[in-house]
Amino acid sequence: xxxxxxxxxxxxxxxxxxxxxxxxxxxxxxxxxxxxxxxxxxxxxxxxxxxxxxxxxxxxxxxxxxxxxxxxxxxxxxxxxxxxxxxxxxxxxxxxxxxxxxxxxxxxxxxxxxxxxxxxxxxxxxxxxxxxxxxxxxxxxxxxxxxxxxxxxxxxxxxxxxxxxxxxxxxxxxxxx
Numbered sequence: 001x002x003x004x005x006x007x008x009x010x011x012x013x014x015x016x017x018x019x020x021x022x023x024x025x026x027x028x029x030x031x032x033x034x035x036x037x038x039x040x041x042x043x044x045x046x047x048x049x050x051x052x053x054x055x056x057x058x059x060x061x062x063x064x065x066x067x068x069x070x071x072x073x074x075x076x077x078x079x080x081x082x083x084x085x086x087x088x089x090x091x092x093x094x095x096x097x098x099x100x101x102x103x104x105x106x107x108x109x110x111x112x113x114x115x116x117x118x119x120x121x122x123x124x125x126x127x128x129x130x131x132x133x134x135x136x137x138x139x140x141x142x143x144x145x146x147x148x149x150x151x152x153x154x155x156x157x158x159x160x161x162x163x164x165x166x167x168x169x170x171x172x173x174x175x176x177x
């Protein structure tokens with residue numbers, strides 16, 4: 001996969017609002033992961049670069065890349081997982097796309113160790129700049145609540161209250177703007 005060309009096509013899909021082009025890039029990405037023995041650093045860097053692009057994070061298209069990583073998560077090393085979790089959390093403040101926020105919250109809750117997932121979701125709550133982004137945090141918390149390894153429900157409820165408070169802050173800001 002030519003990652004630079006794919007990135008330019010993804011940006012073009014966003015600018016043109018072309019879901020078909022974005023899907024074609026996501027399909028190419030997914031196919032390259034299926035054929036690989038492990039997730040390459042190039043695959044990971046491609047997704048991380050896209051997660052920090054303020055234009056791409058506001059439109060559809062990136063969620064399919066995250067789904068591709070989820071499907072092939074067993075091919076990710078521990079350091080690669082830490083890397084992608086960091087980029088997801090760092091770029092969370094850029095999100096204004098609820099679908100992408102859902103996919104990120106789902107990915108973190110299902111792939112990270114439960115305690116790490118809770119910590120990441122709390123960090124993302126503080127960085128969220130839109131209610132759409134917080135939807136992903138709430139989804140992640142709901143998944144953790146049902147996690148078989150179990151986290152203290154009190155800890156999850158506390159994180160849920162923190163997310164509710166952040167949602168209220170964001171609502172107040174949008175009403176006063």
